[in-house]
Amino acid sequence: MAVDSCQACGGSRLEPFYELRNIPVHSCLMVDSREAALDFPRGDLELVFCEDCGFIQNRLFDPAKENYSPDYEETQAFSPRFMRFVDEICADQDRKYRLAGKTVLEIGCGKGEFLLRLCETTGCRGIGIDPGVRPERLSSPALERITFVRDFYGPKYAHLAADYVCCRHTLEHIQPVHEFVTLVREAIGPREDTVVFFELPDMKRVLDELAFWDIYYEHCSYFTAGSLARLFRATRFEVEHLYRAYGDQYLMLEGRPAAAATRARLPLEDDLAATRARVHRFREGIGQRLDALRRDLERWRRAGRRVAVWGSGSKAVSYLTTLGLGEEIAAVVDINPHKWGKYLAGTGHEIVSPDRLADIRPEVVVIMNPIYTEEIRGDLDARGLTPELVPL
């Protein structure tokens, strides 16, 4: 059932600008066989831009198709680069909000690594809620101070009082975003000292870089700094900090509940006209971008060069399915051992460990997230491999 109003502001002036048909509805769910991966449930995507608030959503998203469970393997915690980033966030948040002895609620805590790190480094207590949480994988004395709940966050958890509420890489998976942020606000109630911290992908970069691999079914909601701040102000939060992190890939918002917005708007918020222009440039340019990448792959194929893709997360599924790639890719590699021997939804590629590349000997490695290029170069060097690296 297609949505015909903006899930952030309720507006109805929605401009379509990008379409994908028949794409896998999940990209991080572990699949045990090639057949099941090829047969993976599919759905359609039509991104629309809200002329009133700048929010971008997949109007064809059907939440009934989604199935988050402990088999969901989204963690980036096997990457030292990523864990450095997690440590930086923990230190920064503790500097600002002095979390020792306080209670932190993490909505959508994934496998729980961030919450655990926050509790370890700041001395806070934690409550983590996620349908895919796997506390048995974690070990640390700080686990004593953490309660994990394997579920979706919802009204039944509104009684959980916390001094600090964080929600990282979750809002983009939620369709009724206004309803969701309102629920968070209502759960906080009159406790106006509560801090909220949200982290999610920044659509500005995706539009500017024509980064179509960051657009996929699981992400039904796409924000820029402006549309995110507007949603929080509309749901009675004061936005105190709004900034980008991780090579400008992520948007970070920190705020507090407020009866009415009082502070002046922050510089990043005024992006509605610029976002509209970016959406138009994306619509004009995406066809050429896809053609150029297909030409690269064709050139490598004709030259008989073996191509591997490094990274088997959502970006890889989107890159491969959007370009319609199959046998052109000799291997899909991941450093997360929980993914080895599993198959990529939609394309059926087996996910292999970096060690397997010693046999496959790729001549080109396409890197799904450029931020890991140096880490990957080191992993390849250690195995005596020197393929051409092509960061997306």
Ligand SMILES: [Zn+2]
């Ligand atoms: Zn809107």
